[in-house]
Amino acid sequence: MMLVTGNLLSGKRRYLPALILLLLVVVIWAAFSMADGDDFKIARREVLLRRIGHELLLQSGDSTSRVLPVKKTGGNEYKISFENAFAFHPDSLVRTTQRLLSQDPLAGDYVVNVLNCANGSVAYGYAISKNKKDDIITCLGRKQPKACYVISVRFPSPDSNTATMGYLLGSLVFLALMGYIFLKPVKPQRVLPGNQSAIPDDLPPASIFTLGAISFDPEARKLMINGNTTELTKTETRVLRMFASAPNVIIERSRLQKEIWEDEGVIVGRSLDMFISKLRKKLDPDPTVKIAVIRGKGYRLEITTSS
Numbered sequence: 500m501m502l503v504t505g506n507l508l509s510g511k512r513r514y515l516p517a518l519i520l521l522l523l524v525v526v527i528w529a530a531f532s533m534a535d536g537d538d539f540k541i542a543r544r545e546v547l548l549r550r551i552g553h554e555l556l557l558q559s560g561d562s563t564s565r566v567l568p569v570k571k572t573g574g575n576e577y578k579i580s581f582e583n584a585f586a587f588h589p590d591s592l593v594r595t596t597q598r599l600l601s602q603d604p605l606a607g608d609y610v611v612n613v614l615n616c617a618n619g620s621v622a623y624g625y626a627i628s629k630n631k632k633d634d635i636i637t638c639l640g641r642k643q644p645k646a647c648y649v650i651s652v653r654f655p656s657p658d659s660n661t662a663t664m665g666y667l668l669g670s671l672v673f674l675a676l677m678g679y680i681f682l683k684p685v686k687p688q689r690v691l692p693g694n695q696s697a698i699p700d701d702l703p704p705a706s707i708f709t710l711g712a713i714s715f716d717p718e719a720r721k722l723m724i725n726g727n728t729t730e731l732t733k734t735e736t737r738v739l740r741m742f743a744s745a746p747n748v749i750i751e752r753s754r755l756q757k758e759i760w761e762d763e764g765v766i767v768g769r770s771l772d773m774f775i776s777k778l779r780k781k782l783d784p785d786p787t788v789k790i791a792v793i794r795g796k797g798y799r800l801e802i803t804t805s806s
Contacts, residue, residue: 742800
């Protein structure tokens with residue numbers, strides 16, 4: 500066993516110089532391609548800003564009007580415009596921008612101003628910082644009236660030198676980690692007697708749900724009843740799995756909206772109620788299984804036993 504371990508370690512050391520050379524090439528390539536990477540991140544930022552506008556319209560009850568193209572003005576400022584007037588809650592605006600812009604690696608600090616279209620005056624504004632104690636957020640809990648608004652989001656100018664140094668330092672840390680992995684002693688693998696193979700400790704649990712007479716297979720994204728199979732979309736599968744994991748329990752609208760719109764992307768022109776209605780129709784073959792609306796709270800998957 501010691502001889503086998505020594506040979507493995509020797510083989511690793513033999514390939515280590517080539518690995519180090521490869522990683523150095525990667526470091527140099529990363530430094531020179533950083534500009535292209537930043538361009539991509541900025542383009543992705545514009546998509547996130549448009550998503551902010553989309554969610555604000557949904558929160559105001561508007562699922563049909565358009566978010567106009569995001570415009571970049573002087574410096575590092577972006578403006579989100581809308582086809583129609585709308586009302587908004589400052590609390591929701593702050594939470595939405597923080598959640599979505601947390602996906603932008605270049606957006607640690609930013610200032611948001613909601614401008615009146617008519618005269619450009621500031622209807623509401625706040626500032627977010629990497630250091631949370633420096634955040635400036637006021638006037639929460641006061642709904643802003645329905646009007647024509649433009650949302651201005653201003654970011655600080657990017658520091659390319661700092662970003663380049665971050666790439667280099669990160670690559671060097673990766674190089675040190677790989678050197679440690681390749682040089683550390685190799686622990687021999689335990690072999691079971693005979694033809695047995697190692698059994699993993701974390702076997703996946705059963706993935707089939709029984710909902711009345713319906714069998715729900717999340718992995719295959721299918722409903723099965725009386726030999727008939729109904730296909731589900733990826734989003735429908737995620738939402739139904741939430742219901743199936745907690746039958747007869749109320750699930751809040753906000754949680755369902757997060758599953759549909761935040762985790763699975765944007766469903767354009769469709770409200771949550773319309774989406775649930777499509778899922779209901781796929782459960783129709785079994786009258787003992789239905790998704791009920793709980794007014795003012797959310798939805799509940801109700802499974803009743805036939806008498």
